[in-house]
Amino acid sequence: MRISELAREAGTTPRALRYYEEQGLLRPARLASGYRHYDPQALRVVRHIQLLLSAGLNTAAIAEILPCIPDDATVLAPTCPELLDALAVERDRITTSIDQLAGARAVLDRLIQAGARARDQF
Structure with a gap:
């Protein structure tokens, strides 16, 4: 999906998504045209980012935590104690x-x- 679609689905702005990318929290694919392309998992990642930001965590802490949340069913990946x-x-x-x-x-x-x-x- 494109950035505007993801922003709409996540209830955020394209600017916020670009900021998450700058901080290394999101890694969209780039099409030949240069447009960002987000896979379906990006929505889950954005929601986790939003939740962690609302809890007051900074983006550096979130960058460490995100890989330890592999999906919505797993609380914490076993590789992240x-x-x-x-x-x-x-x-x-x-x-x-x-x-x-x-x-x-x-x-x-x-x-x-x-x-x-x-x-x-x-």
Whole structure:
């Protein structure tokens, strides 16, 4: 499939797909015309990239992780146990971020409630 088709299927932009390619995360074939051609597996790879980016991982970490996710059914390829420690560190970082965001939300909730009470008194 062409870049515009993959972008549409993945809910992203051709620019993002070119960035993933620049970072070594995607490797499309090149047609004689110079156009990129993505195989059907590219959609799965793009979805994994998007998920890992949304988790806050950088492209260098994603480049190490992607080869260890051979398909949607396998959790981690048996050849990649060395990633477990790094993944645990990333999970802990995400957990810390979640806790911090939950604390910020709690502060905002209190401010909103106090503001609503003050507004209702007038």
